[in-house]
Amino acid sequence: MTLSPTRPGAIGTPVARIEGPLKVTGTARYAVEYPVENVVYAWVVQSPVARGTLTGLEAPEGDDVLTTLWHGNAPTLSEVDDPELAVLQSPTISYRGQVVALVVAKTLEAARGAALGVELEIAQEEHDVLLRDDHPGLYTPEKVNPAFPSDTSSGDVEAALTDAATTVDVTYETPALHNNPMEPHATTALWVDDELVLYDSNQGPSAIASQVAKVFGLKSSQVHVVAEHVGGGFGSKGSARPNAILAAMAARVVGYPVRLALPRQALFTMVGHRTPTIQRVRLGATADGVLTAIAHDVVEHTSQLFEFAEQTAVVTRHMYAAPNRRTSHQLARLDVPTPRWMRAPGEAPGMVALECAVDELAAALGLDPIELRIRNEPDVEPEDGTPFSSRHYVECLRLGAARFGWDTRPRQPRQRREGRWWVGTGVAGATYPSMVMPSRATVRIDASRNVLVEVAAVDIGTGSRTVLHQVAADVLGVPLENVTVRIGDSSLPRASIAGGSSGSASWGWAVDGACRKLREELTHLTGPVPSSGLSASFDTGPDVRSRENAGKHAFGAHFAEVRVDADTGEVRVSRLFGQYAVGRVLNPRTARSQFIGGMTMGLGMALHEESVLDAATGDWVNHDLAEYHVPAHADVEWIDAAWLDEEDSSVNPLGVKGIGEIGIVGSPAAIVNAIWHATGVRVRNLPVRLDKLL
Ligand code: MOS
Incomplete structure (x- = not known):
């Protein structure tokens, strides 16, 4: 066979980012960097209580202050699907950090200074922000995101578990997490007659224009959204956020263009987070490791304002064969900001519980965890029998194991000691729907x-x-x-x-x-x-949009090697490897960057990231990058990704399955499983901080 040489720049070649030079020279423009004449500045005033009613407000005056907007004087907005966008419309306070006022001033300093001086009169009420699996308010939502049935069941799980040779019944907990893109949410808004121009940091200018238009009762064509360069989003910029509405509202009221750049701290309340989860997984298997039952029951939270039902257990509907199965979701409405999308919403937390439980089952059976997964590979979608358009999960497990060097791994935990470190390895599956x-x-x-x-x-x-x-x-x-x-x-x-x-x-x-x-x-x-x-x-x-995604998924396998300090419990991830089957890869350089970026975020989810809600104040205790820890270079010692050639033109004519999220699916579980293998300690609540290992 002769291969024709690939033209430079063609599909499949590792072209460097076209806008790279603009970004590294600081000439790429972001939302609040556009030069706009006569621009003024806005700063948010956020509720200091988690539940109550705003009964009055006293705003400081100053030469440079143009206005202080609150529900007492703000223009009326049209009703929209997302109540988080109905800013300054109601005296009701639904969570701590909710925007209750907006100061607009000629300078950023004046706006910020005046915002600090705003006095709020609030009738405070008792709040409840902590998720528990026995929360009295738990209920089953009609659907989970985007439109999946909340619960599914087939066969008889309870009977199968009673009859199983080996069972696992474990509860895993994942904390709330925050997206924290490099560029915080920001908007420059100006009205040109009846047209609104928004320089806005977001993940979809068309969608944001439509949403903002509805809020202001305009036609979509009257809103022009520019998002030429965006410094990350991870889902938190996938829909219009309050900053866009506030900036546009303020610009209309004061008659000048308005800039609103959210400070990092405000991101923790104003633009969403990943819900915490409590996930019970029960598995039943025969003595030779054939699954007879899989049950995945999830408890998570939503807000008083809006039902956001993360599809945490949906991933379990696609992974392994078993005749008896169930998945379920329950929500508690708490006095918290509305959770939203964060990279692989659903799959990322769901696979923590499933893939760690599978690892626990392998240990209980005395079976290699890769072999256990291979023995339970389904021929078709396990819940409804839809054929897979392509599924190379087993190939990813096998090829990844060979590349990672899995075969010399001792079956038992706590076998390998190197100086002060316990060393172990772990594996977990990865999957993400092709949409x-x-x-x-x-x-x-x-x-x-x-x-x-x-x-x-x-x-x-x-x-x-x-x-x-x-x-x-x-x-x-x-x-x-x-x-x-x-x-x-x-x-x-x-x-x-x-x-x-x-x-x-x-x-x-x-x-x-x-x-x-x-x-x-x-x-x-x-x-x-x-x-x-x-x-x-x-x-x-x-x-x-209505095309069935059934049977269409990307797959992969993640492999981790960790070292755990025998005295302090400090965990270091010495190697992290992802083997993927994601259809066609258009650009290996940017694809690898997506994979290892997702895996690095998975490392953060396993070891570092945790947003803590304080029961007393109802606030996020850690709300900046000093206290919300994301992995730094020193935390990522060796990381790599590989993919196999996969052709699947049924997903779309280009044959691409999507690569942005699969890296964070399963990589946290691979690390948690490796920590068990190193130490013999199973940690079932993330992140695995060192105190949980001592
Ligand atoms: Mo992603 S969480 O679908 O932007």
Whole structure:
């Protein structure tokens, strides 16, 4: 076989981020960096109590203060699906940190200073912020996100567990977590007649324009959202957040453009978090490790304002075969901010419990944990029999084990000591659904074969802008330098959000489709490209959203090696490896970056990250990066990712399954399992702090 050499820049080549030079030279513009004339500044005033009623407010006056908005004087907004966007509309306080007022002033310092001086009159009530699995308010939601049944069951789990040769019945707890993107949520808002322009840090300009338009009773076309560069989001910028509404409202009231950059501390209450979970997993198996029962029952929280039901146990519906099975979700409505999406919402916390419980079952059976997983590999979707479009989970386990060096691993824990360290290894599965969402792209080519791609996609740091260049260059057969990609603007052809690991699948498909149409036109062209150029548009179609995702998933396996200090319990992750099967990889450089980024976040979830709610004040105790710990370089000693060639054009014509989230799914469990293997200690509540090992 001869391989044709791949053209530089084509799909599958490791192109460096197109906007990299702009970012490292500080010339890439973020939401509050756009030069706007006569701009003024806003600062939020947040509730100091977790539950109550705001009965009065006294605002300091000063030369530079333009106004202090609160529910007593704020303009009325239209009702929208997300009550968190109904800012300054009601005296009711639903959580500590809720925005109760907004000071607008000529300078940032004046706004902040005046905000500190605002006096609030509040009728405070008792609050309840702590999740317990015996909480009296627990209830079953009708659906879990985005629209899955809350509970599923088949066969007879209880009978199967009674009859099983070996069982595991364990409860795992994961804490609340916060997304903490590098760039905090921020908006510059200005009104031009009846049109609203928002320079806003978000994961979907089209979606944010529609949401903001509804809040202000405008048409979507009256709101222009620009998000050219975005410093991360991890889900917390996937929908309009209160900062966008507040900035727009303030700009309308004072008649000047308004900048509102949330301080890091405000992110902990204002833009969402990952719900804490309490997860009971019960497994039953025959003596040779064939699962007969799987039950995964989840308790989690939501807010008083909005039912956000994380789909934590849904992942268990796809992983392993067993004739008797159940999954369930229960929620407690607490006096807390509304939880929202955070990288692999559902899958990430759900796989902690499932994949640690599977590891516990392997230990109880005296079986290798990889072998146990292979023995329970399903032929079809375990719950409904849908065939998998492609599933290379077993290959990932086997290939990953070979690359990681699994075969010399002692079966028993606490076997390997190197100086002051106990050393162990662990494994866990990974999976994430392959999704596509409606998107449209327009592509134009001129007589000099310069190509302009337009799609309201957004690059939140993933490399999506770069891979869209590659798709266009590849399909049209032009050099990468000939391609210009315009994204990050709601005035471009409408596109889906950078969420659900669906960006390349959705926007890539739209760009691919438009380029193919254009190529077809060029083939039939007699004579040169007209001076006006040629263009084509492609829409992934309105029915894509309803297309069944059943059977369509990316898979992978995570492997960890840890060292645990025998005296202090300090955990170091010496190696972390991910082996994936994710369909086609458009750019190995940016893909690897997504994988190891997800895995690093998984490391944080296993060992460092924990948002603590204080029962007395109802506040997050740790609300900055000094006290909310994310992994630093020194915490990541060796990390790598690999993927196998997988072709699956049924997921979308590009054959990409999505890579943004799978790295955080299962990697925390691999680390927790490795800690057990090193020490013999099972820690079932994350993060695994050293005090839990002593
Ligand atoms: Mo992701 S949590 O779907 O932005």
